[in-house]
Amino acid sequence: MKKPLLIISTAVLLFSSCAQEFNQVYKSDNVQYKYEYAKECFAKGKYVRAITLLQELVTLQKGTENAQESLYMLAMAEYNSKDYETAAQYFKKYFQSYPKGRYAEIAQFYVGQSLFMSTPEPRLDQSRTIQAITDFQTFLDLYPDSKLKPQAQQRLFDLQDKLVEKELHTAQLYYDLGTYFGNCNYGGNNYEACIITSQNALKDYPYSRLREDFAVLLMKSKFELAQQSVETKKLERFQDAEDECYGFINEYPDSKERTLAEKLIAKCKEVTKKITKIGRASCRERV
Numbered sequence: 001m002k003k004p005l006l007i008i009s010t011a012v013l014l015f016s017s018c019a020q021e022f023n024q025v026y027k028s029d030n031v032q033y034k035y036e037y038a039k040e041c042f043a044k045g046k047y048v049r050a051i052t053l054l055q056e057l058v059t060l061q062k063g064t065e066n067a068q069e070s071l072y073m074l075a076m077a078e079y080n081s082k083d084y085e086t087a088a089q090y091f092k093k094y095f096q097s098y099p100k101g102r103y104a105e106i107a108q109f110y111v112g113q114s115l116f117m118s119t120p121e122p123r124l125d126q127s128r129t130i131q132a133i134t135d136f137q138t139f140l141d142l143y144p145d146s147k148l149k150p151q152a153q154q155r156l157f158d159l160q161d162k163l164v165e166k167e168l169h170t171a172q173l174y175y176d177l178g179t180y181f182g183n184c185n186y187g188g189n190n191y192e193a194c195i196i197t198s199q200n201a202l203k204d205y206p207y208s209r210l211r212e213d214f215a216v217l218l219m220k221s222k223f224e225l226a227q228q229s230v231e232t233k234k235l236e237r238f239q240d241a242e243d244e245c246y247g248f249i250n251e252y253p254d255s256k257e258r259t260l261a262e263k264l265i266a267k268c269k270e271v272t273k274k275i276t277k278i279g280r281a282s283c284r285e286r287v
Contacts, residue, residue: 050077076110092111112155130163133159168210174190191224238275246265
């Protein structure tokens with residue numbers, strides 16, 4: 001029973017000793033002493049302590065060589081502490097303050113990387129994602145031969161995928177809302193909004209891994225839109241839906257949704273046949 005108590009007591013003493021040492025450094029007027037201690041904390045992964053000292057040192061050492069390294073370490077400490085938004089601000093500040101500095105290239109990369117790590121799930125606002133894309137593109141423009149180029153390019157693909165997912169969620173929402181008019185901003189019904197959103201996404205991101213998902217929504221929405229249409233527009237819209245289904249089969253012949261496409265084609269043919277038959281009968285009556 002005594003051994004565990006001894007271990008706990010030793011741990012408490014060590015913690016107390018470390019805290020006392022840090023407080024002593026923090027209160028010291030010796031800037032170089034603080035700087036060396038901050039570097040030691042950073043190297044050992046004691047980022048909270050490093051951040052506390054570096055925030056002060058960035059100002060105290062302004063105009064010196066150490067100020068540049070302090071700002072870089074501060075940014076990286078925030079990043080390693082998972083405070084990505086603050087890290088992005090410090091990395092940006094470093095690049096703006098030292099565009100030719102020792103860490104300028106990696107700082108510019110980590111502006112985008114920090115924002116990348118803080119981007120929300122696709123359903124939420126993607127303003128940060130768009131900003132991260134801008135920052136990575138800036139990095140590639142400034143450092144086209146950088147060793148970090150492959151990573152930056154991959155991040156751009158990942159971020160674009162997130163934007164595509166956002167569009168897919170929006171398109172799916174419009175489809176699910178169907179004929180409910182209260183949430184449609186396109187002036188028509190939600191199936192039209194789904195069609196427009198899907199078409200724009202396919203145009204903006206032609207090589208997206210979610211291309212097939214948009215194509216499925218397109219053919220389903222066009223079919224539903226045709227069914228909801230007034231009689232004067234039904235023939236044209238069912239023909240358009242049928243063409244969309246054929247286009248889907250041609251592009252994705254092995255898709256699990258091929259059966260659905262074939263069923264929709266059969267329904268479109270059935271309706272267009274009836275409409276055409278009625279139209280011909282009407283013409284004969286007028287004659």
